[in-house]
Amino acid sequence: MTTEEIFKTPIFLAPMAGVTDTAFRILVRELLDNFAKKNLLMFSEMVSAAGIHYRNEKTLALLETCSEERPVAIQIFGSDPKICAEAAAFVEELGSAAVIDFNAGCPAPKIVKNGEGSALMKNPALLEKILSAVKKSVKLPVSVKIRLGWDAENINAVEVAKRAENAGVDFITVHGRTREQFYSGAADWEEIAKVKSAVKIPVIANGDVKDFDSLDKIFSVTNADGVMIGRAAQGNPFIINRLLKYFLTGEKLPPPTLEERAEIMRRHLEKIIFYKGERIGVREMRAHAAWYTKGLTGGAELRNLFNRADSAENFLRIINDKMIGEKIF
Helix, strand or coil: CCHHHHCCCCEEECCCCCCCCHHHHHHHHHCCCHHHHHHCCEECCCEEHHHHHCCCHHHHHCCCCCCCCCCEEEEEECCCHHHHHHHHHHHHHHCCEEEEEEEECCCCHHHHCCCCHHHHHHCHHHHHHHHHHHHHHCCCCEEEEEECECCCCCECHHHHHHHHHHCCCCEEEEECCCCCCCCCCCCCHHHHHHHHHHCCCCEEEECCCCCHHHHHHHHHHHCCCEEEECHHHCCCCCHHHHHHHHHHHCCCCCCCCHHHHHHHHHHHHHHHHHHHCHHHHHHHHHHHHHHHCCCCCCHHHHHHHHHHCCCHHHHHHHHHHHHHHCCCC
């Protein structure tokens, strides 16, 4: 997949641990119009380069994809250039990745304490070495996701982006917050604009896009080549198609009806159980159900019911009898 092909559909599903797994990615693609269905690039959950190096079973499972969800960018993370390059080559050899993406933005303490994720914003020279090693190890396009910097006193996204470009990276995604912000406060789109102005490679803007208006504004402010949707897609796999349709045609598709929301929850449950089994699938679906019902009248009662569901049968009964039957929304 060339960079030009990637940006023909410039709305992207962000990599989110515990959210954008195979089941969710398939759902998103099934909801896309035909053109986007074939072309839109989505990103995997982040995968440990060290885990790949040691052939950890759970890590390798995260690399598994199927034809229904592709094209997919596989996102890896790490702090050792040699191991990261080795992991990228391993992913390419599997033959299912369209892009190798590198994570230099995750703010989670367990990642940062190992010098990985957004900790690399404090060490741009090391990040450049990693990206250069990864790029040299594969023929696939390579991208990197970064933040604005470590904290408000250390905004260095422009420097990091220039180093990434120098390392041969094909495109960059910038989350408009620092590591210290995590996901609080407002994303700073003006800082993303500075990155876009500083490099020649494509830039994807990420942060606080949740509707048509914010999509217009982020493109206007940043002049970015694409936009990545993260938390707004949680419990809302419809949003990628709605935003992409609007961007490409100007058409504003309506939000999903209650019945459509219930149907996609059924399909989501079916897929997650298919890939992870009933016990794990039902447990993980509780979190998704909380997102699907967020902000809806009666949602709190439904979430309470879903959190007590201990089987697929019970989960479906709540959807059919409570969500649709009684329409407690």
